[in-house]
Amino acid sequence: MSEVVKLEIDGKVIELPVVIGTENEKGIDIKTLRAQTGYITIDPGYKNTGSCFSSITYLDGENGILQYRGYPIEQLAEKADFLEVAYLLIYGNLPSKKEFDLFKSSITRHTLVHEDMKRFLEAYPFNAHPMGVLSSMVCSLSTFYPESQNPNRAKEAIDMTMHRLIAKLPTLAAWAYKNKMRHPFMYPQNDKSYCENFLYMMFAMPSEEYKIDPVVVNALNTLLILHADHEQNCSASTVRIVGSSQANLYSSIAGGISALWGPLHGGANQAVIEMLDQIMADGGDMEKWVAKAKDKDDPFRLMGFGHRVYKNFDPRARIIKKACDDVLDKLGINDPTLELAKKLEKVALEDEYFVQRGLYPNVDFYSGIIYKALNIPSEMFTVMFALGRLPGWIAQWKEMVENGDPIGRPRQIYTGETKRDYIPLEKR
Numbered sequence: 001m002s003e004v005v006k007l008e009i010d011g012k013v014i015e016l017p018v019v020i021g022t023e024n025e026k027g028i029d030i031k032t033l034r035a036q037t038g039y040i041t042i043d044p045g046y047k048n049t050g051s052c053f054s055s056i057t058y059l060d061g062e063n064g065i066l067q068y069r070g071y072p073i074e075q076l077a078e079k080a081d082f083l084e085v086a087y088l089l090i091y092g093n094l095p096s097k098k099e100f101d102l103f104k105s106s107i108t109r110h111t112l113v114h115e116d117m118k119r120f121l122e123a124y125p126f127n128a129h130p131m132g133v134l135s136s137m138v139c140s141l142s143t144f145y146p147e148s149q150n151p152n153r154a155k156e157a158i159d160m161t162m163h164r165l166i167a168k169l170p171t172l173a174a175w176a177y178k179n180k181m182r183h184p185f186m187y188p189q190n191d192k193s194y195c196e197n198f199l200y201m202m203f204a205m206p207s208e209e210y211k212i213d214p215v216v217v218n219a220l221n222t223l224l225i226l227h228a229d230h231e232q233n234c235s236a237s238t239v240r241i242v243g244s245s246q247a248n249l250y251s252s253i254a255g256g257i258s259a260l261w262g263p264l265h266g267g268a269n270q271a272v273i274e275m276l277d278q279i280m281a282d283g284g285d286m287e288k289w290v291a292k293a294k295d296k297d298d299p300f301r302l303m304g305f306g307h308r309v310y311k312n313f314d315p316r317a318r319i320i321k322k323a324c325d326d327v328l329d330k331l332g333i334n335d336p337t338l339e340l341a342k343k344l345e346k347v348a349l350e351d352e353y354f355v356q357r358g359l360y361p362n363v364d365f366y367s368g369i370i371y372k373a374l375n376i377p378s379e380m381f382t383v384m385f386a387l388g389r390l391p392g393w394i395a396q397w398k399e400m401v402e403n404g405d406p407i408g409r410p411r412q413i414y415t416g417e418t419k420r421d422y423i424p425l426e427k428r
């Protein structure tokens with residue numbers, strides 16, 4: 001017999017079914033709670049609430065486990081190609097050679113964006129944050145492909161939207177940067193790999209040959225894989241919620257990009273470098289800044305520390321820390337920011353406040369340092385995260401649609417005024 005839990009409310013006992021996942025995660029199914037009792041549950045920030053059933057990513061925050069479709073992140077980060085991982089997340093299995101060739105060629109053929117999009121880009125102020133540009137440009141894609149607005153279109157048409165998104169995001173991201181620099185846009189080149197092409201569009205200039213460093217390509221491939229999915233985080237949940245109204249995939253992804261932008265989510269990697277620069281400019285007194293982070297009257301937090309689900313260590317941070325050392329070593333970079341980051345990590349890890357609360361460096365702590373070493377400006381860090389996270393968002397959206405999940409619509413406990421009568425303006 002399947003497991004149930006008993007809940008006593010107002011003297012009445014009701015039974016609620018227990019749901020168990022393939023990794024033995026347990027949840028209480030409260031779908032009938034309100035109908036049976038009139039009560040709802042309250043859980044701001046959804047710290048204890050499962051919003052869906054998902055077979056994409058398994059994450060065990062206590063034991064630092066992260067798996068995409070069953071494959072450990074450590075193996076994928078070491079051995080796989082980012083587009084292989086994108087295919088895995090979206091379609092459920094690693095591709096065969098033939099499937100991968102078809103997928104890659106579809107992505108490669110759609111890297112160009114409509115020339116009119118270039119005109120939009122040119123209209124942004126030179127200091128526009130590239131995340132704002134990216135989110136708007138991705139939403140604008142829906143106007144160039146109006147068929148994407150039909151929620152009942154054929155599977156092949158949906159595949160095409162997903163491939164277009166993966167193909168065009170690096171172009172839009174690199175062009176957002178070029179526009180900011182007021183440098184000429186570089187068009188994608190189809191003989192290059194996904195990561196090579198992005199680096200080429202970011203850093204090449206029409207006036208001279210651009211040599212792509214394989215160390216940089218490998219580091220970028222690893223970073224994109226580490227960011228590719230992270231189950232029901234703020235941006236993935238946003239993509240699902242927007243998509244649950246049957247809004248098109250482009251606008252759902254634009255919503256995810258906006259959610260990622262915040263410093264408590266993907267924006268943390270930019271915030272880490274800004275914080276390290278600030279500490280350095282202030283004389284590098286680590287104890288002072290750690291004390292500020294602990295002070296409840298001070299809004300300062302150590303950026304890149306802490307995570308909603310990882311309370312012992314972030315497995316991505318372990319991989320990225322090693323990748324960070326490798327990249328700096330191979331590129332011969334002696335970065336004082338990295339030295340400061342290492343000192344800060346040591347001070348915080350030994351501090352009772354951080355130990356008690358399970359606050360460890362997360363993926364953003366080191367990714368900012370690698371991006372800096374790769375010459376990527378700090379305002380582009382979150383854009384890099386978005387490039388990596390795109391296949392995860394697409395996979396989450398696809399699963400939500402295929403599972404026929406209902407429109408996302410939480411309830412609330414109302415705490416405002418009770419009913420009162422309108423008073424005409426002259427009497428107030």
Ligand SMILES: CC(C)(COP(=O)(O)OP(=O)(O)OC[C@H]1O[C@@H](n2cnc3c(N)ncnc32)[C@H](O)[C@@H]1OP(=O)(O)O)[C@@H](O)C(=O)NCCC(=O)NCCS
Binds near residue numbers: 293301359362363364
């Ligand atoms: C990621 C984050 C939003 C998780 O938030 P959360 O799960 O809601 O955890 P809380 O904000 O409730 O934090 C729990 C406790 O740790 C403290 N804390 C959490 N992160 C902290 C940080 N980076 N620096 C100092 N204190 C921190 C909180 O003040 C709180 O203390 P309290 O219990 O005494 O009130 C949070 O750790 C944070 O803001 N980190 C910095 C931003 C960051 O790196 N984000 C990237 C995530 S990948």
